Amino acid sequence: MFSAKIVTRASVAGGIAAAALLLLAGPASAHVGVQPVGEAAKGGYATINFKVPNERDDASTVKVEVNFPTDHPLASVMAEPIAGWKIDIAKSKLSKPLELHGSTITEAVSKVTWTAAGGKIGPGQFQQFPLSVGQLPEDADQLVFKALQTYDDKEVVRWIEEPKEGAAEPESPAPVLKLSAATEDEHGAAATETTATSDDAKHDAAKTTTASADSSDTTARVLGIAGIVVGIGGVAFGVLAGRRRTA
CATH class of the missing domain: 2.60.40.2230 (Uncharacterised protein YcnI-like PF07987, DUF1775)
Structure with missing residues (x-):
């Protein structure tokens, strides 16, 4: 009985002390x-x-x-x-x-x-x-x-x-x-480096695009010339065939 009362009083005292600490800590x-x-x-x-x-x-x-x-x-x-x-x-x-x-x-x-x-x-x-x-x-x-x-x-x-x-x-x-x-x-150092890298990439991309365009242009010219040659050959073949039939 005596021991239980002591425990209860200690618990109440502890709760009051904790509440007091919280009240004091709040404003601070x-x-x-x-x-x-x-x-x-x-x-x-x-x-x-x-x-x-x-x-x-x-x-x-x-x-x-x-x-x-x-x-x-x-x-x-x-x-x-x-x-x-x-x-x-x-x-x-x-x-x-x-x-x-x-x-x-x-x-x-x-x-x-x-x-x-x-x-x-x-x-x-x-x-x-x-x-x-x-x-x-x-x-x-x-x-x-x-x-x-x-x-x-x-x-x-x-x-x-x-x-x-x-x-x-x-x-x-x-x-x-x-x-x-x-x-x-x-x-700004990293930003400068990033900008430089970006500029290099753009430059390289421009080179690639230009090279690609030149290559495409060259290919188109070759194909165009080949087409003309084939066309001329076709016309000549037609003329010769016509002459043979007439003869």
Whole structure:
């Protein structure tokens, strides 16, 4: 009897502890994050999604601000339209101009803001905010974006703490975009090789077509001449046959 009571109490205590852990872990895991759609390779361009969950039971998210890194500025940022949201892309002057595709870039995107214009992120919901960005840096393994999430009750949650390698996740971590190693395709080498191969193939095909056409033309001429010779022979044979009958 005594042993059974102890087991029952231990089970209840364990269940309460597990439930408490789940309650505590829930809000901590539901933070603003960023993920690439496909792959975000160094030196290339990528489409990324900022995922914004609503952590409140009695308020809705009506504004999201994402600040771009200044140590690795991005010159090209395009936002996908989202129904019910107004998008504002702010730029700032660069202390050191960038060279991009043969052009000198003197300013880069510093912040993108989505403001509710009929839309919202209600309790128990999340929203994804897509961006096309580039050119991604070649000398970094990740990009850190600091974000601010505003609710309709005026509360502002600041997702600005940069995660440290080997340390526990901060309470309000900033979204981090991991960059993958660049491939030949990202720098155009493989594409150039493919184009060259394609051009060679086209050239060879053109040669084959020309040779085939020349061969066909030669054959046609031979057959034509042979036909003429046969025709002349037939006419001569007819004339001779007629003379023999007359004689």
